Amino acid sequence: MNNIDFSTKVIEMKGITKKFGDFVANDNIDLTVHKGEIHALLGENGAGKTTLMNVLYGLYLPTEGEIFINGEKVQITNPNIAIEKGIGMVHQHFMLVDKFTVVENIILGKETTVKKGNWNTGHLDIKRATKEVEELSRKYGLYVDPNAKIEDITVGMQQRVEILKALYRGADILILDEPTAVLTPQEIEELIQIMKSLTGQGKTIIIITHKLREIKQAADYCTIIRRGKKIDTVKVSDVSEKDLAEKMVGRQVNFVVDKKDIEKGEVVLNIDNIVIKDNRDLNAVDGLSLELHKGEILGIAGVDGNGQSELIEGLTGLRPVESGKIILNGEDITNKTPKYIIERGISTIPEDRQRRGLVMDFSMAENFILEKYHKEPFSHGNKLNHDEIRKHAKELIDKFDVRPRNEDQLAKALSGGNQQKVIIAREVTNDPDVLIAAQPTRGLDVGAIEFVHKSLVEQRDRGKAVLLISFELDEIMNLSDRIAVIFDGKIVAILDANKADEKTLGYLMAGGGVDDERKQA
Amino acid sequence: MMKENRLKFTIIAILIGLVIGAIILLAVGYNPLEAYGIMIAGVFGSPKYISWTIIKSTPLILTGISVAFAFKTGLFNIGAEGQFIIGALVATLAGYFLHLPPVLHAIVALLLACLAAALWGGFAGFLKSKFGVNEVITTIMLNWIAFYLSNFLVYWDKFKRPNSEASQKILSSASIAFPKEFGSSLGSFFNAPVNFGFIIAILVAFLIKYVLNDTTLGYELRAVGFNKDAAEYGGINVKKNTITAMMIAGAISGLAGAVHVLGVTNEISILSAMEGNGFDGMAVSLIGGNSPIGCIFAGLLFGALKYGGYKIQPIMGAPSEIINIVIGIIVFFIAMPKMIEGLTTIRSRRKRGGEVERSK
Numbered sequence: 001m002n003n004i005d006f007s008t009k010v011i012e013m014k015g016i017t018k019k020f021g022d023f024v025a026n027d028n029i030d031l032t033v034h035k036g037e038i039h040a041l042l043g044e045n046g047a048g049k050t051t052l053m054n055v056l057y058g059l060y061l062p063t064e065g066e067i068f069i070n071g072e073k074v075q076i077t078n079p080n081i082a083i084e085k086g087i088g089m090v091h092q093h094f095m096l097v098d099k100f101t102v103v104e105n106i107i108l109g110k111e112t113t114v115k116k117g118n119w120n121t122g123h124l125d126i127k128r129a130t131k132e133v134e135e136l137s138r139k140y141g142l143y144v145d146p147n148a149k150i151e152d153i154t155v156g157m158q159q160r161v162e163i164l165k166a167l168y169r170g171a172d173i174l175i176l177d178e179p180t181a182v183l184t185p186q187e188i189e190e191l192i193q194i195m196k197s198l199t200g201q202g203k204t205i206i207i208i209t210h211k212l213r214e215i216k217q218a219a220d221y222c223t224i225i226r227r228g229k230k231i232d233t234v235k236v237s238d239v240s241e242k243d244l245a246e247k248m249v250g251r252q253v254n255f256v257v258d259k260k261d262i263e264k265g266e267v268v269l270n271i272d273n274i275v276i277k278d279n280r281d282l283n284a285v286d287g288l289s290l291e292l293h294k295g296e297i298l299g300i301a302g303v304d305g306n307g308q309s310e311l312i313e314g315l316t317g318l319r320p321v322e323s324g325k326i327i328l329n330g331e332d333i334t335n336k337t338p339k340y341i342i343e344r345g346i347s348t349i350p351e352d353r354q355r356r357g358l359v360m361d362f363s364m365a366e367n368f369i370l371e372k373y374h375k376e377p378f379s380h381g382n383k384l385n386h387d388e389i390r391k392h393a394k395e396l397i398d399k400f401d402v403r404p405r406n407e408d409q410l411a412k413a414l415s416g417g418n419q420q421k422v423i424i425a426r427e428v429t430n431d432p433d434v435l436i437a438a439q440p441t442r443g444l445d446v447g448a449i450e451f452v453h454k455s456l457v458e459q460r461d462r463g464k465a466v467l468l469i470s471f472e473l474d475e476i477m478n479l480s481d482r483i484a485v486i487f488d489g490k491i492v493a494i495l496d497a498n499k500a501d502e503k504t505l506g507y508l509m510a511g512g513g514v515d516d517e518r519k520q521a
Numbered sequence: 522m523m524k525e526n527r528l529k530f531t532i533i534a535i536l537i538g539l540v541i542g543a544i545i546l547l548a549v550g551y552n553p554l555e556a557y558g559i560m561i562a563g564v565f566g567s568p569k570y571i572s573w574t575i576i577k578s579t580p581l582i583l584t585g586i587s588v589a590f591a592f593k594t595g596l597f598n599i600g601a602e603g604q605f606i607i608g609a610l611v612a613t614l615a616g617y618f619l620h621l622p623p624v625l626h627a628i629v630a631l632l633l634a635c636l637a638a639a640l641w642g643g644f645a646g647f648l649k650s651k652f653g654v655n656e657v658i659t660t661i662m663l664n665w666i667a668f669y670l671s672n673f674l675v676y677w678d679k680f681k682r683p684n685s686e687a688s689q690k691i692l693s694s695a696s697i698a699f700p701k702e703f704g705s706s707l708g709s710f711f712n713a714p715v716n717f718g719f720i721i722a723i724l725v726a727f728l729i730k731y732v733l734n735d736t737t738l739g740y741e742l743r744a745v746g747f748n749k750d751a752a753e754y755g756g757i758n759v760k761k762n763t764i765t766a767m768m769i770a771g772a773i774s775g776l777a778g779a780v781h782v783l784g785v786t787n788e789i790s791i792l793s794a795m796e797g798n799g800f801d802g803m804a805v806s807l808i809g810g811n812s813p814i815g816c817i818f819a820g821l822l823f824g825a826l827k828y829g830g831y832k833i834q835p836i837m838g839a840p841s842e843i844i845n846i847v848i849g850i851i852v853f854f855i856a857m858p859k860m861i862e863g864l865t866t867i868r869s870r871r872k873r874g875g876e877v878e879r880s881k
């Protein structure tokens with residue numbers, strides 16, 4: 001708060017309206033941000049937050065409205081102008097080149113070249129670029145390995161690369177679109193520190209997030225948007241999380257999940273001592289065993305990179321299982337094809353919605369039938385039944401409140417949260433015996449989270465099994481009946497959810513229990 | 522809205538191409554108006570010219586559809602040329618060696634040609650899905666193998682027509698040309714080797730459109746083409762679909778070769794260089810916006826440019842290289858808007874009010 005210079009309005013957006021065809025994504029929005037401020041944007045999925053920021057960054061031209069940067073009226077008609085004006089943006093979905101190194105990505109589009117006198121040789125000067133990047137990262141506490149390839153570093157690191165990329169281009173105003181959605185709690189802590197260090201050195205930050213706690217922790221001001229309209233701008237220290245949630249969805253939100261006690265049933269999925277390799281050929285899942293019962297939600301708690309992704313891919317037939325067995329309803333399904341496993345009754349909400357979960361160039365309706373296009377009534381023989389596909393889509397859109405209510409909308413034109421809803425709608429309606437839910441509420445607003453949680457509990461109440469994988473301890477603790485802690489490719493502890501507390505879990509997730517055992521041995 | 526834009530783009534590109542072509546003609550001392558006049562007259566001047574244009578366009582439409590189809594499934598079929606050669610070769614072999622009643626003979630020859638070319642294309646698909654070898658590389662190599670295989674077989678004494686650089690001619694029972702009696706009553710339109718090929722090409726265009734949009738196979742193929750990770754996750758067999766897609770693409774190009782032999786040439790000759798029917802298909806696919814129906818129009822345009830363009834040479838005395846340059850420039854500019862569009866997505870998104878979405 002003490003960093004804010006109230007005399008300088010770095011950003012002033014006035015009366016911004018943005019229409020897509022007839023659809024009004026932003027409706028006469030005003031936004032003022034002062035120098036040195038961390039300003040949060042809060043709103044439901046599809047409220048228009050990303051759109052508003054895309055307007056500021058010059059990706060979209062507003063239908064109406066004016067933008068002032070440092071008091072000067074500007075026409076931001078493309079991102080180059082935004083960058084010139086000192087605006088940098090880190091998108092909801094990263095835009096990095098996987099095969100390039102960190103430095104190569106950061107300098108992309110602004111490459112440093114070797115100069116001989118006045119003559120630009122056109123040779124990349126990677127050495128100098130590396131040095132510059134190292135200086136920047138030291139200055140703001142954004143530590144990265146400049147020579148690592150993007151595909152080899154964690155999502156948290158990738159995000160730092162995105163931020164560095166903006167800073168390298170001289171950004172004074174940073175827009176972060178849901179930066180924490182993909183981060184682990186630890187990484188979120190670090191990001192908040194980085195943001196504070198940035199504003200401490202005169203930068204201004206706009207952050208979009210659905211996590212109210214982060215807003216309370218990090219932001220000075222918060223602007224709330226609902227269905228394209230600005231509702232309010234509040235001083236964060238004056239309001240509670242509950243106030244924020246209510247302003248955002250326009251009704252009371254229930255943060256605790258209602259869950260009645262039920263008896264868990266017999267074992268439906270038996271994972272027996274499996275080993276699965278990662279891309280680098282190391283044992284990411286290393287002798288993992290787990291039993292999943294009917295009528296339970298089993299949460300898997302763990303720090304990212306302890307074998308969760310490989311486990312999910314192994315269970316769903318996307319990655320070979322080197323040894324061990326996976327038994328579903330008494331049948332060995334180890335290393336069967338994804339199709340076979342789906343038909344035997346395992347459905348998955350994948351952790352990477354854009355890579356695995358959706359065909360972005362398909363319409364919503366087409367995405368809804370991804371695993372069942374070959375079944376009645378969606379097709380008969382070899383012929384697709386477009387009427388039924390459409391009808392099915394309409395039903396799901398209604399039931400899961402996907403916005404906009406247009407089944408022909410391409411998945412790529414949906415807001416991030418609505419993309420996630422499409423996947424959840426599809427997987428839950430499969431009514432599988434085992435539902436694997438990986439980060440199911442990533443990027444969802446609190447209202448939608450409430451709904452997803454209800455859906456998962458409903459599955460459980462109907463005697464189905466849910467395997468929940470999440471980096472959010474709150475989510476794991478609220479939903480699970482039992483909690484399994486994964487560390488280094490193994491389950492190191494299984495606890496009853498009502499006996500687990502954050503401290504114990506945190507300790508186990510960091511490998512604490514393992515060390516104890518070693519000491520004892 | 523997108524479609525209209527594309528059409529507008531394409532038409533503008535053709536006009537730009539023609540204008541630049543005119544400038545070049547002018548620069549080397551020929552009257553462009555006269556040249557274009559000859560071209561137009563050369564295409565529309567008589568019913569016979571029109572039928573020739575259609576005949577020349579037919580294989581291009583088919584190879585265009587072949588490339589477009591592969592593209593929709595996420596593959597670059599550079600192998601249309603080789604698949605065309607295989608189709609032509611097998612159709613000629615079947616047309617000459619088999620003895621079957623009319624109609625049936627033609628159908629069998631067409632089907633065998635399709636099958637052979639499907640295997641030819643499918644082999645590239647197999648190499649891709651089994652060993653991860655990029656189809657661009659394998660199809661280029663398969664083009665050369667097809668080329669030399671064809672020449673090799675034409676030299677085979679049982680197949681070579683004595684005192685010629687070509688194979689034996691197909692039996693008349695295998696021909697898909699319109700019967701002569703039919704033609705004479707209808708005037709000069711039928712003075713050209715009019716055949717069923719064009720009708721086949723149009724049927725294939727609609728069939729492929731149907732397969733892509735309205736069948737489960739098409740759903741699978743498109744899903745794999747757009748995002749194979751998501752397709753795999755959804756239980757679609759990506760490897761099988763890669764092979765299927767290349768087989769179908771191969772079959773269509775093979776059909777192009779077969780139709781060309783059975784309808785027009787009746788034989789295959791020793792090739793000194795590749796004829797370019799498959800490579801032109803890539804341009805046709807591009808101009809047609811990678812849509813099967815678009816390929817019909819693009820193929821006709823391409824065929825007209827080629828057929829009409831070559832008439833400038835005998836009449837005006839302009840060296841044929843110039844005409845090739847003109848055609849090349851027009852094609853280049855037709856391809857340009859796609860490139861320009863791609864490079865300036867950000868600009869156009871803004872102009873059109875953001876209807877063009879950011880793809881991740």
Ligand SMILES: Nc1ncnc2c1ncn2[C@@H]1O[C@H](COP(=O)(O)OP(=O)(O)OP(=O)(O)O)[C@@H](O)[C@H]1O
Binds near residue numbers: 045051416418875879
């Ligand atoms: N390119 C586009 N074409 C058509 N509609 C679009 C486009 N981009 C966004 N929309 C629509 O505009 C609305 C606002 O989208 P936006 O991405 O701004 O939401 P958001 O507030 O960022 O939501 P989320 O929290 O889910 O990311 C959505 O209904 C979305 O479907």
Ligand SMILES: [Mg+2]
Binds near residue numbers: 049051416
């Ligand atoms: Mg968004």
